[in-house]
Amino acid sequence: MNVISVKNKTGTPKYKQIIASIEDAILSGTLKKGDQLPSLNSVRDTHNLSRDTVLMAFNELKTRSIIQSVVGKGYYIINDNIEVTQKIFLLFDELNSFKEDLYNAFINHLDKNIRVDIFFHHFNDDIFGKLIQENTGAYNYYVIMPANLKNTKLVIEKLPKEKVYILDQMHPELSEYSGIYQNFEKDIFNNLNKALPLIKNYKKLILLFSEDIQPQGMLKGFDKFCKANAIESEVVNSLQNRNLNKGEVYVIPDDKNLIRIIKKIKEVQLTLSKDIGIISYNDTLLKEIVEGGITTISTDFNIMGERLAKMILNKEQLQIENTNTLILRNSL
Numbered sequence: 320m321n322v323i324s325v326k327n328k329t330g331t332p333k334y335k336q337i338i339a340s341i342e343d344a345i346l347s348g349t350l351k352k353g354d355q356l357p358s359l360n361s362v363r364d365t366h367n368l369s370r371d372t373v374l375m376a377f378n379e380l381k382t383r384s385i386i387q388s389v390v391g392k393g394y395y396i397i398n399d400n401i402e403v404t405q406k407i408f409l410l411f412d413e414l415n416s417f418k419e420d421l422y423n424a425f426i427n428h429l430d431k432n433i434r435v436d437i438f439f440h441h442f443n444d445d446i447f448g449k450l451i452q453e454n455t456g457a458y459n460y461y462v463i464m465p466a467n468l469k470n471t472k473l474v475i476e477k478l479p480k481e482k483v484y485i486l487d488q489m490h491p492e493l494s495e496y497s498g499i500y501q502n503f504e505k506d507i508f509n510n511l512n513k514a515l516p517l518i519k520n521y522k523k524l525i526l527l528f529s530e531d532i533q534p535q536g537m538l539k540g541f542d543k544f545c546k547a548n549a550i551e552s553e554v555v556n557s558l559q560n561r562n563l564n565k566g567e568v569y570v571i572p573d574d575k576n577l578i579r580i581i582k583k584i585k586e587v588q589l590t591l592s593k594d595i596g597i598i599s600y601n602d603t604l605l606k607e608i609v610e611g612g613i614t615t616i617s618t619d620f621n622i623m624g625e626r627l628a629k630m631i632l633n634k635e636q637l638q639i640e641n642t643n644t645l646i647l648r649n650s651l
Contacts, residue, residue, distance in 0.1 A: 424624030503536030522566030612648030
């Protein structure tokens with residue numbers, strides 16, 4: 320019975336691959352209480368390992384009371400009714416209210432014996448690389464939100480591909496990985512088209528876009544929509560020192576700038592919806608209420624988190640596009 324799998328250049332230490340193989344075999348029922356494991360020398364020779372590497376793995380399993388050694392006979396499974404604790408490395412770009420919804424939905428749909436450790440890279444390439452490097456081999460699965468960072472494949476490819484799930488943005492270079500993502504280019508184009516009759520009541524459509532944070536697909540879809548419908552448009556990277564003019568509609572991807580523009584509208588004594596329109600990204604309970612309701616383009620982060628949990632539990636190797644919807648409210 321060949322239950323042990325060891326691969327080269329996966330980024331996971333080989334002794335941990337031995338442990339994971341035996342754990343997986345117990346969970347799947349391939350190995351049961353009383354079954355004998357391959358011998359140390361057999362595992363060593365089959366996978367071209369040092370004897371110490373195999374012994375390190377077996378000793379850890381002994382310490383956890385999963386296997387025992389019988390002098391002169393070998394190693395045997397002594398407990399096949401165990402809950403093998405699995406660990407998930409979850410790397411977000413930042414935490415906000417809607418990503419908190421995603422996180423809660425994710426952990427609430429995992430098995431109780433699975434631990435999730437959350438980290439944040441804050442759109443910083445160095446932090447992104449360091450966090451993954453420092454935690455390579457320490458987790459069963461890696462859920463990674465690459466945001467719009469460049470050259471992420473060079474970092475992620477050090478991890479076992481079957482253990483990686485990409486979240487929210489699926490870069491072309493990461494297309495070989497499983498994950499659940501938003502199609503930002505298609506979603507902004509389609510949803511702005513749904514709002515076109517209302518947008519035409521204004522003179523100009525403005526996208527607040529930060530190259531460092533926002534997905535490039537959002538910018539491409541915005542430009543495509545404006546050209547297709549002959550809409551006068553502008554892309555700005557900040558609201559600072561900007562004068563608001565009647566007849567403008569702002570697409571605001573982040574909540575901090577949403578608050579800033581609402582405050583600014585009040586300061587210059589303009590009227591939301593009548594004078595200035597707003598389309599915000601990512602729906603929250605607050606946006607249902609503030610200023611009579613803010614129009615949003617939003618994915619369902621609860622569904623995203625729940626589906627991600629199911630993918631990991633079922634070991635699914637899939638790419639799933641999480642759909643976006645337009646929610647029309649008072650601000651447009």
